[in-house]
Amino acid sequence: MFRISTRIVVGCLWALVLTGGLGVARLAAQAPPDGAVIALTGVRIIDGIGKPAVERGTILVSNGRITAAGASVPVPAGATRIDLAGKTVMPGMINAHAHVQNQTKTMPMRDDLVRRLRLYASYGVTTAVSLGQVDTAEQMEVVRLRDEQDRGALDRARVYTSGPSIRGLKTVEEARQTVDRYVDQKVDRIKTHVTPQMTPDQYAALIDQAHTRGMRVAAHIFTLDEAKMVLERNVDLIAHSVRDRDVDQALIDTLKRRDVGYIPTLTRDLSLVVYQSTPAFFKEPFFQRGMAVYGEQVKVLSDPGRQAKFRQDPQTKVIEKALEQGTRNLKLLSDAGVTIAMGTDSGTDEGRWPGYFEQVEMEMMVKAGLTPMQAIVSATGAAARVSKLDHVGTIAPGKAADLLVLDANPLQDIRNLRQINSVWIGGRRLGTTGTN
Numbered sequence: 001m002f003r004i005s006t007r008i009v010v011g012c013l014w015a016l017v018l019t020g021g022l023g024v025a026r027l028a029a030q031a032p033p034d035g036a037v038i039a040l041t042g043v044r045i046i047d048g049i050g051k052p053a054v055e056r057g058t059i060l061v062s063n064g065r066i067t068a069a070g071a072s073v074p075v076p077a078g079a080t081r082i083d084l085a086g087k088t089v090m091p092g093m094i095n096a097h098a099h100v101q102n103q104t105k106t107m108p109m110r111d112d113l114v115r116r117l118r119l120y121a122s123y124g125v126t127t128a129v130s131l132g133q134v135d136t137a138e139q140m141e142v143v144r145l146r147d148e149q150d151r152g153a154l155d156r157a158r159v160y161t162s163g164p165s166i167r168g169l170k171t172v173e174e175a176r177q178t179v180d181r182y183v184d185q186k187v188d189r190i191k192t193h194v195t196p197q198m199t200p201d202q203y204a205a206l207i208d209q210a211h212t213r214g215m216r217v218a219a220h221i222f223t224l225d226e227a228k229m230v231l232e233r234n235v236d237l238i239a240h241s242v243r244d245r246d247v248d249q250a251l252i253d254t255l256k257r258r259d260v261g262y263i264p265t266l267t268r269d270l271s272l273v274v275y276q277s278t279p280a281f282f283k284e285p286f287f288q289r290g291m292a293v294y295g296e297q298v299k300v301l302s303d304p305g306r307q308a309k310f311r312q313d314p315q316t317k318v319i320e321k322a323l324e325q326g327t328r329n330l331k332l333l334s335d336a337g338v339t340i341a342m343g344t345d346s347g348t349d350e351g352r353w354p355g356y357f358e359q360v361e362m363e364m365m366v367k368a369g370l371t372p373m374q375a376i377v378s379a380t381g382a383a384a385r386v387s388k389l390d391h392v393g394t395i396a397p398g399k400a401a402d403l404l405v406l407d408a409n410p411l412q413d414i415r416n417l418r419q420i421n422s423v424w425i426g427g428r429r430l431g432t433t434g435t436n
């Protein structure tokens with residue numbers, strides 16, 4: 001826990017309300033008073049851009065934002081000083097390809113969405129970019145949650161949405177109209193699935209219309225040819241790995257020239273191969289912290305009949321190969337200097353665990369050959385940049401104080417990302433996450 005010395009009265013700021021179920025401690029509704037300054041001192045700072053970590057640094061937070069950060073930042077008189085000696089602070093993680101979906105029908109939609117956003121936050125993911133909603137009602141609820149987050153104190157991850165992923169359209173006009181409809185419904189971006197059912201002309205119209213309306217477009221792809229097809233039509237984000245063969249220089253050149261982000265979603269493919277038997281991680285306490293949300297699906301995936309189906313499905317072998325190929329391409333693209341953004345596809349179908357799988361994704365990226373620093377940048381500064389979320393993702397003056405405080409240094413071992421001391425969103429501490 002923190003050692004806190006308070007020189008000014010900050011009301012009941014530090015009063016924690018323990019919520020049941022998720023094992024997530026939350027702050028009372030009261031935010032720090034306007035103008036109050038919090039100084040996090042003595043801490044290792046990982047900025048999210050990739051600069052060497054600052055040792056024994058100071059971060060000043062006021063009105064939900066970072067006002068200063070660095071090795072020699074003076075603490076102003078009257079600040080609330082929090083000694084974080086020995087700890088590491090990095091920006092809260094951004095999942096550039098999440099799905100904030102209502103998967104539980106036994107509770108009101110909004111409650112389910114909010115608990116999923118809280119779950120993300122409890123695992124250190126403070127922003128979820130939802131690339132695909134199930135339907136309009138769900139999309140509208142997510143849009144409402146997004147609008148609310150700029151108005152008040154937050155006890156959950158921020159959310160942004162693309163509306164449903166666009167696919168299966170018949171004409172160029174329909175492509176433009178569909179984009180218009182989603183933009184009119186106030187989505188933040190457009191997502192599309194590349195499939196043989198739609199023509200390149202239709203994708204061109206879709207992307208052009210989105211750009212005309214000021215929206216970026218993320219594309220679901222599987223093959224190198226699909227990635228190239230949408231890149232030639234000016235897509236802004238590649239939302240999955242290229243998984244059929246090695247990426248080539250032409251793809252690398254285009255991604256770099258147009259500064260297009262590439263989101264590997266390795267755990268998406270993991271979720272299609274790992275449930276042939278009961279995975280060991282089901283037993284991990286760190287995984288089980290999410291059981292209030294995960295429980296139903298864990299039961300389904302633990303069923304021997306279901307596991308046999310995975311083993312017998314020829315598609316499982318295909319995806320095993322695809323995952324290997326995607327892992328290899330991640331390293332090739334990262335080495336070539338392409339911007340990698342962390343994303344998981346979590347929150348959709350069975351076995352894609354919001355929160356836990358972002359942690360696993362980070363571990364898989366490092367296993368693929370990225371350094372821990374590269375993985376961290378992909379989940380913070382780079383994810384923010386390619387998602388055009390300028391207010392989050394880095395520790396710098398003016399940015400939202402969305403912070404992940406760790407008890408151990410993730411640059412030494414990426415699994416230290418699991419050593420979560422606390423998570424902050426907009427300058428408010430959500431509380432220790434080890435309270436289950």
Ligand SMILES: [Zn+2]
Binds near residue numbers: 098099
């Ligand atoms: Zn997805």
